[in-house]
Amino acid sequence: MKRRHFVKTGSLGSLGIGFMPGLLSFHKDNPVADVVRVNNGEPSELLDTAIKALGGFSRFINKNDIVVVKPNMGWDRAPEYAANTNPDLVAAIVRSCYLAGAREVKIFDRTCNNPRRCYLNSKIEEMAESAEGNVIQIRKNKFSTIKLKNGIDLKEWAIYDDYLEADKVINVPVAKHHSLSRVSLGTKNLMGVIGDNRGLIHNGFPVKLADIVSEILPTLTIIDAYRILTANGPSGGSLSDVKLQRSLIASSCMVTADVEALKLFSLDLDQVDHLKEMVKRGLNKFDLKNLNKKVIDLV
Amino acid sequence: MVKIRRLVQIFFILFFIFLFLKARFPYSDSLSSDLFLRFSPLVPLFDFIQNFQINMLYWPALMILFVTVFLGRFFCGWICPLGTSLDLTDRLIKSPSNKISSKFNRLRYLKFAILSATIIAAFLSINLWSYFDPLALFNRALTVVVYPLTTLLAESTILKLSEAPFLEDAAYWFYDIFKAFIMPEDQIFLQQVFWIGLLFAGILAAEKFSRRFWCRYLCPAGAWLGLLSQFRFYERIVGKSCPICNKCQVECKMNAIPDQEIARTSKVECIECFNCGALCPPKTKAITYQWRWKPYHTPFDFSRRQFLSSTAASVAAVGLLSIGIKDKNASAYLIRPPGSLPENDFLARCIRCQECVRICSTNGRCLQPSGIYNTLTELWTPVAVMRNGYCEYNCNLCGLVCPTEAILPLSPDKKKKTPIGLANFNKNLCIPFVQNKDCIVCEEHCPTPDKAIKFEIKKVNLPNGSQKSIKYPYVIRNLCIGCGICEEKCPLPGEPGIFVTTENQMRLTKKDVI
Numbered sequence: 095m096k097r098r099h100f101v102k103t104g105s106l107g108s109l110g111i112g113f114m115p116g117l118l119s120f121h122k123d124n125p126v127a128d129v130v131r132v133n134n135g136e137p138s139e140l141l142d143t144a145i146k147a148l149g150g151f152s153r154f155i156n157k158n159d160i161v162v163v164k165p166n167m168g169w170d171r172a173p174e175y176a177a178n179t180n181p182d183l184v185a186a187i188v189r190s191c192y193l194a195g196a197r198e199v200k201i202f203d204r205t206c207n208n209p210r211r212c213y214l215n216s217k218i219e220e221m222a223e224s225a226e227g228n229v230i231q232i233r234k235n236k237f238s239t240i241k242l243k244n245g246i247d248l249k250e251w252a253i254y255d256d257y258l259e260a261d262k263v264i265n266v267p268v269a270k271h272h273s274l275s276r277v278s279l280g281t282k283n284l285m286g287v288i289g290d291n292r293g294l295i296h297n298g299f300p301v302k303l304a305d306i307v308s309e310i311l312p313t314l315t316i317i318d319a320y321r322i323l324t325a326n327g328p329s330g331g332s333l334s335d336v337k338l339q340r341s342l343i344a345s346s347c348m349v350t351a352d353v354e355a356l357k358l359f360s361l362d363l364d365q366v367d368h369l370k371e372m373v374k375r376g377l378n379k380f381d382l383k384n385l386n387k388k389v390i391d392l393v
Numbered sequence: 394m395v396k397i398r399r400l401v402q403i404f405f406i407l408f409f410i411f412l413f414l415k416a417r418f419p420y421s422d423s424l425s426s427d428l429f430l431r432f433s434p435l436v437p438l439f440d441f442i443q444n445f446q447i448n449m450l451y452w453p454a455l456m457i458l459f460v461t462v463f464l465g466r467f468f469c470g471w472i473c474p475l476g477t478s479l480d481l482t483d484r485l486i487k488s489p490s491n492k493i494s495s496k497f498n499r500l501r502y503l504k505f506a507i508l509s510a511t512i513i514a515a516f517l518s519i520n521l522w523s524y525f526d527p528l529a530l531f532n533r534a535l536t537v538v539v540y541p542l543t544t545l546l547a548e549s550t551i552l553k554l555s556e557a558p559f560l561e562d563a564a565y566w567f568y569d570i571f572k573a574f575i576m577p578e579d580q581i582f583l584q585q586v587f588w589i590g591l592l593f594a595g596i597l598a599a600e601k602f603s604r605r606f607w608c609r610y611l612c613p614a615g616a617w618l619g620l621l622s623q624f625r626f627y628e629r630i631v632g633k634s635c636p637i638c639n640k641c642q643v644e645c646k647m648n649a650i651p652d653q654e655i656a657r658t659s660k661v662e663c664i665e666c667f668n669c670g671a672l673c674p675p676k677t678k679a680i681t682y683q684w685r686w687k688p689y690h691t692p693f694d695f696s697r698r699q700f701l702s703s704t705a706a707s708v709a710a711v712g713l714l715s716i717g718i719k720d721k722n723a724s725a726y727l728i729r730p731p732g733s734l735p736e737n738d739f740l741a742r743c744i745r746c747q748e749c750v751r752i753c754s755t756n757g758r759c760l761q762p763s764g765i766y767n768t769l770t771e772l773w774t775p776v777a778v779m780r781n782g783y784c785e786y787n788c789n790l791c792g793l794v795c796p797t798e799a800i801l802p803l804s805p806d807k808k809k810k811t812p813i814g815l816a817n818f819n820k821n822l823c824i825p826f827v828q829n830k831d832c833i834v835c836e837e838h839c840p841t842p843d844k845a846i847k848f849e850i851k852k853v854n855l856p857n858g859s860q861k862s863i864k865y866p867y868v869i870r871n872l873c874i875g876c877g878i879c880e881e882k883c884p885l886p887g888e889p890g891i892f893v894t895t896e897n898q899m900r901l902t903k904k905d906v907i
Contacts, residue, residue: 293884
């Protein structure tokens with residue numbers, strides 16, 4: 095029942111959020127950006143600035159919500175290698191969630207390397223726990239298969255229960271190069287909450303990924319571009335591929351945030367098949383040609 | 394004394410299990426997990442036979458050997474965790490007394506035969522002894538059978554309970570504690586479970602025939618300690634008040650008290666459990682234990698004829714093990730852990746204890762107890778089976794826990810530059826080549842800073858006449874370290890599109906590691 099309930103309210107909710115920019119535009123004195131990019135700062139100040147521009151955390155998190163923060167911590171790499179999300183950013187998000195009244199903040203990822211190694215060496219476990227976050231290991235028995243209503247190639251797939259049951263989801267990918275999908279951003283990051291044999295979606299990737307991800311869109315997407323991996327992604331491993339960008343991109347629409355983040359890599363939407371597929375299916379909440387975009391440079 | 398002995402036994406078996414559980418990621422070697430395996434009295438003996446030197450790495454065993462000359466086989470009675478688990482089994486299945494089990498006494502020579510045969514095989518560079526080493530055997534059973542079985546039973550029980558609505562929260566609370574502190578690993582799946590389990594179960598079940606069946610008749614470590622304790626100075630003295638009630642004789646764990654001559658305990662067999670003193674009726678209290686500087690001597694039960702026939706058997710076995718065909722196909726998959734000695738030295742030193750397999754099962758999970766590829770002596774040595782796991786790039790733990798340095802301890806940096814094999818594509822299976830679709834899961838996971846798997850984009854003509862760009866992966870041979878993550882993650886069912894063989898493997902010697 096919980097899952098059905100989630101899917102129902104989730105879709106209603108996202109519909110509501112979809113209309114929200116229109117409604118909010120009446121209040122000309124307090125325009126809320128569709129997508130915001132903040133440059134030249136440390137992770138926590140980047141976050142604070144971006145969220146303020148999006149109207150504050152209370153717009154996304156209600157009192158007593160159970161929130162899932164989904165970073166990318168799929169690799170047994172230290173934070174400097176930019177293969178995983180910045181641990182300070184994750185900790186700052188967890189703290190902000192609690193300040194906004196969240197009851198519990200869960201952090202997890204289905205990793206590529208050994209999960210304990212990834213959780214430890216990415217430093218996300220340590221930092222998120224220091225912010226009272228509940229860092230949980232994936233349990234094999236806690237995946238539920240959901241129907242993919244708009245699935246073209248795939249009709250059903252397993253998703254992690256804690257993700258499905260959460261009231262709100264904050265997707266926190268690190269911006270990095272990816273050999274197959276060109277870039278790994280918010281959309282690709284959601285592969286960390288899906289079950290089954292993930293290798294199987296690599297052929298015919300754009301369609302299959304969109305099939306799954308369209309069912310599990312997050313509340314908020316915060317793309318960590320403090321360090322970005324410019325080549326040899328997704329696993330990286332060489333510091334010479336890492337660029338200290340000191341930026342952050344956030345939006346309530348994952349696809350919009352991802353498309354905005356393409357600029358970090360000097361890419362067009364046309365070059366990134368899986369995002370093109372997402373836009374083709376209309377999964378972007380905002381009109382990409384007519385965005386209310388804010389770019390803030392910190393000093 | 395008996396109470397103290399039991400406490401010491403419980404302490405040591407718990408210490409062994411503690412060290413065993415400690416062999417997991419994250420690992421700190423302030424207290425080395427392989428310490429207890431270096432207690433084994435056989436290890437320095439066979440190391441001496443192989444290298445003609447005394448290696449201080451085995452200081453715990455050397456200490457035991459030294460003390461044994463004075464105290465006798467106290468190791469068997471007080472320390473050996475296999476012995477303790479046999480004592481515990483006795484309580485379950487009630488072994489017969491010596492009235493019944495005395496008929497097996499003639500089998501005592503077997504342990505000496507096993508010892509001498511394995512010594513001769515070791516001289517001829519064939520390692521057979523480690524299959525009989527009691528500590529290696531116990532650790533092997535823990536790793537391959539006991540631990541995975543306990544995980545299975547405990548996890549499924551807790552999760553089953555969590556299905557009951559009123560127990561859900563309690564069960565998950567308990568599950569979290571269980572996963573955090575006791576068994577954090579997911580279920581471990583290993584090969585050779587049946588045979589290792591059968592051997593261990595057989596040793597435990599033999600208690601039905603006599604107490605300490607393994608220790609009395611088979612254990613070469615016991616035989617070796619028995620040889621050293623023939624003249625032991627700490628003696629069991631039977632006073633004149635003894636009414637010869639034979640209580641101690643009948644109940645002796647090792648049947649070490651001859652029924653004709655109760656005062657002359659067999660020093661070769663006695664494991665100093667002190668049960669006899671406790672069994673002696675309180676009124677008589679005839680048994681005392683004392684130091685004597687002119688000790689009597691107990692000969693051991695091993696005749697010249699038995700020695701000659703076991704020697705002949707050993708030489709024949711060495712021959713038979715050496716003249717088999719070397720199957721090149723199979724050998725190519727015998728991938729050893731990083732830092733392994735050259736194959737012959739490796740086989741000679743490895744004690745098949747599975748400590749590396751144990752710690753690997755908490756990391757990339759590639760190491761498995763090997764089956765027989767070419768010869769029997771490969772059995773239960775560690776082999777990397779990449780389709781089931783892979784060698785974690787940042788992990789160097791197998792070398793850190795190897796008790797005999799058959800796998801040398803490598804620094805993480807050195808380990809990353811030590812290839813254990815080489816990846817090869819099978820283009821008859823690989824998805825881009827066969828199905829005209831992108832995949833490159835292997836390239837994504839390749840962990841080397843300069844990727845050993847790269848890809849080229851080529852246009853391909855599809856059957857319907859259209860063209861498509863596809864990413865075709867290939868291996869850069871001098872970058873690949875054979876970690877096998879590509880093989881493990883290959884999404885194909887069954888045979889993988891990329892597989893690792895021993896080609897390019899780098900074997901190291903002690904000189905290579907500082």
